[in-house]
Amino acid sequence: MSEKLKKGLKELLLTGVLIFILVNIISYVRKPDLDTDRLPNITVTLIDGTAFQKKEGKPLVIHFWAEWCRVCKMEAQNIETLSQNAEVLTIAVNSGSNEKVKAYMKEHGLTFRVYNDVDGSWAKKFKVQAFPTTFIYDSTGELKFTEVGYTTTAGLLARLALLK
Numbered sequence: 681m682s683e684k685l686k687k688g689l690k691e692l693l694l695t696g697v698l699i700f701i702l703v704n705i706i707s708y709v710r711k712p713d714l715d716t717d718r719l720p721n722i723t724v725t726l727i728d729g730t731a732f733q734k735k736e737g738k739p740l741v742i743h744f745w746a747e748w749c750r751v752c753k754m755e756a757q758n759i760e761t762l763s764q765n766a767e768v769l770t771i772a773v774n775s776g777s778n779e780k781v782k783a784y785m786k787e788h789g790l791t792f793r794v795y796n797d798v799d800g801s802w803a804k805k806f807k808v809q810a811f812p813t814t815f816i817y818d819s820t821g822e823l824k825f826t827e828v829g830y831t832t833t834a835g836l837l838a839r840l841a842l843l844k
Contacts, residue, residue, distance in 0.1 A: 719821035720805070722769070724795045727778045727785075732769055732793060734821070739843050741768045741836070742815045744803055747775035747784045749811040751830050756790055758833040763792035766840055771795050773803045773811065818843045 719740065723733045734740050743759050745752035762768055770792050772781045778796050785794065797803055806815065816825040816839050825839045 717823040719817045719823070724769075727772075727781050727794045727796050732795065734769075735767060737819050738767045739819050739840055740817045740821075741766055741840070742806070742817070743768060743770040744773055744797075744806065744808045744811060744813045745770060746773050746811045747781060752812045753788070755812055755830050756788055758831065758836060760790050760792055761833045762836045762840075765837070769793050769795060771797045771802050773797045773808070774800050816840065816843070 719734065721734075723731065726732050741762060745756070745759075759768065759770060763770075772794050775781050775784070775796065775798075777798075781794060781796050785791070795802070806813075810828050812827075812829065812831075814825075814827040814831060814836070815823060816827075816836075818824050824843060827835075827839075
């Protein structure tokens with residue numbers, strides 16, 4: 681391997697590490713300052729008409745997103761993949777009617793659970809100011825991780841694995 685190629689790879693790796701650190705610092709600074717680290721009782725009716733209630737003894741990922749959010753669109757497949765392997769509740773904030781959210785889900789091939797927060801009251805309850813925002817609660821209902829902005833599938837799965 682030439683010196684030029686080694687130097688280029690080293691710079692690329694260093695840049696990647698710096699971006700990773702910067703993104704995590706930004707996420708930490710932007711995370712909501714919740715009143716409690718305990719999961720509130722959640723019983724909601726999803727856009728498909730079914731009821732959702734947190735299952736005892738299982739971790740829960742709560743993901744706030746919006747139909748109009750570009751970063752949310754980029755992250756949607758990550759949440760879809762996560763929802764196949766974990767308990768996930770997504771909350772669509774200020775995204776229009778249930779029919780509009782259903783159409784969005786169908787158009788993008790998404791099947792994860794969605795509660796439609798039409799007026800933003802759930803987002804206010806969780807003090808969400810930026811989208812997407814993801815909360816990860818352990819099996820006892822204690823908040824363990826908060827992510828603001830784009831998160832990879834691997835990052836989400838790793839955080840869930842750390843709960844075990």
